[in-house]
Amino acid sequence: MVSVIVVGAGLLGSSVAYHLAGPDVEVTVLDAGRPGGGTSGASFAWVNAQEKSPAGYFALNAAGVAAYPGLAASLGGDWYHPVGDITISLGPAMTKLQERVDRHADLGYPARTLDRAGLAALEPGLDLGPEELLAAHWEAEAWIDPPVLIGRLLAAARAAGARVLSRASVVELEVHGGHVRHVRLASGDRLSADIVLIAAGESSEGIARRAGVTLPMSPTPGLLAISEPLATGVTRIVHAADVALRPDGAGRLMISSREIDATLDPSVREMAPDADPCRELLARAARIVPDLRSARIEAARVGIRSVPADGMPAAGFAPVIENAYFLVAHSGVSLTPVLGRLVAAELLGDRQPELEPYRLSRFVAGASG
Ligand SMILES: Cc1cc2nc3c(=O)[nH]c(=O)nc-3n(C[C@H](O)[C@H](O)[C@H](O)COP(=O)(O)OP(=O)(O)OC[C@H]3O[C@@H](n4cnc5c(N)ncnc54)[C@H](O)[C@@H]3O)c2cc1C
Incomplete structure (x- = not known):
């Protein structure tokens, strides 16, 4: 039996908890407030991979887009809205939009262009004036209700044996000998586990800093x-x-x-x-x-x-603490299904090549992942 404490019940922490929970893993999820009360509860929540680069990051987001229908089928509920995205360009921007559609079609990412009549047929509630226009329809994209999805993820995790504690604010990771021995809460309680996952959104940088871990972020x-x-x-x-x-x-x-x-x-x-x-x-x-x-x-x-300073996700064990794993990402909505699955596998010892570019060692000169 492996025990894991998940700090943060936003989309990312909840998704990892869902993918981890089961007979062989004891999962405890802690949130300083209420699940879904952080960035996940104030998100445009568009599931997409458009214009994401470099190629590996595009592929990760596209895998997230592709995984959502399966997650929706597994969890049930009406939080997933696979309605597609429409991008509209006028005048000189039309050429760029056509190029964007062609580039994504070459990558196997579903997109098609629409003229004014095609757009009007799909979205009669729009009025775009008389100017010449081109629209693109990204059919695989969607929007979600993050708090409702978090509720479903945590309910499923609970059903598989996880504990979820609200108003449980982590104030310190007590580290000795390169190992988190305890997680100390504002209440004074101290919890311990084999592995601690920090998925605390914008607060992750402060939690990292207090434990001696470098995780620079640029929250906006x-x-x-x-x-x-x-x-x-x-x-x-x-x-x-x-x-x-x-x-x-x-x-x-x-x-x-x-x-x-x-x-x-x-x-x-x-x-x-x-x-x-x-x-x-x-x-x-x-x-x-x-x-x-x-x-x-x-x-x-x-x-x-909650964006790491270079704009890319951070996913990996802390270079200086063997059992503390940090997970922070913008585009966390698009990435929720795929990061939840990959990070759960890594916590159980199965290193995932897709996550290699996102190790925290990139923030530390001379460190290796
Ligand atoms: C305006 C806006 C629009 C966005 N639009 C999109 C979009 O269209 N598509 C997309 O993919 N992404 C979008 N994002 C980004 C996406 O919403 C985030 O990447 C995602 O919600 C982050 O989830 P999270 O679980 O990492 O963080 P959070 O949802 O912030 O969860 C972190 C949790 O940790 C808890 N916590 C913090 N500190 C502690 C502590 N010390 N102890 C215990 N718990 C703690 C918090 O209470 C919180 O519940 C948008 C973000 C914003 C702000």
Whole structure:
């Protein structure tokens, strides 16, 4: 019997716990707050591999996209929405979009172009004005409800014997002789296990630092504006030049924009639905969705992108601690099924070649993976 403590019940920690739990593995999941209350609960949650590079990282994300239908079938529930993504380009951007579709088709990633009539047939709720346009339909892509998926993953892990503790904040990994002997909680309790997985999102850097592990991160805020319920016909994920939107259940649309995110104060953690950035998101989305023109934003969420400093995932045992494994990734939604499976295998001693590029040793001069 192997025992594993998972620190963090976001998508990544929950997926690993799900893949690990069973008769031979004793799994304890700890979350400082409630499962799904971190970045996973404030995500655009688009399952995709578009424009991911280098090739190995694209392949990892594409494997995540491809694994979702199987995960949805295994877990049940209605958290998986395989509606596809539509990317719209106008004028000079059309050539680049055509190239992008061709490049992905060569990689075996399903995509096809649509003209105005084809787009109107798929999404009659969009109004793109008279300008010439080209759209791409990425049929294998999807969006998910992360907290609902986390609930299903943890329920399945519990059914296989895992324990899940909320409001169990880890304050220190007690390391002696290059080994985590105990995990100390804010309550003062100390737990021990053969292996400790740290999947604590943006907090992972601090947990690592206190244990003497180098895991540099560049967390950045992202804003999601959610409309009031609408009788809208928009059914897919839609990316236009300066805004992205998708259904968010019960007629609501979720709106985001990387351009607006770049203007946010890095320290922002919440926002009122009528704040200027939310108004700007609504104005941009309303230019292409007439149903939004008389609507208001009902809720705003600020999520923190938990990104290692070089933008790539971090997945591996700490170079200086033999039984502490760190797992942090942006695109954590797209990667949830595949990272959960691969990391669970590594924790049980089966090293996975797909994860070699993401070892923590890359942050330490002279260290090997
Ligand atoms: C605005 C926005 C849009 C995004 N859009 C996409 C997208 O479209 N597609 C995509 O693939 N990805 C997207 N992402 C990224 C994706 O959401 C994240 O990569 C993913 O949710 C990270 O999951 P996680 O489990 O690593 O972290 P989290 O969900 O943050 O989970 C970490 C958990 O650890 C817990 N924790 C923290 N510290 C401690 C501690 N000391 N002790 C115990 N528990 C602790 C927290 O409470 C939390 O529940 C987006 C992110 C943002 C912010």
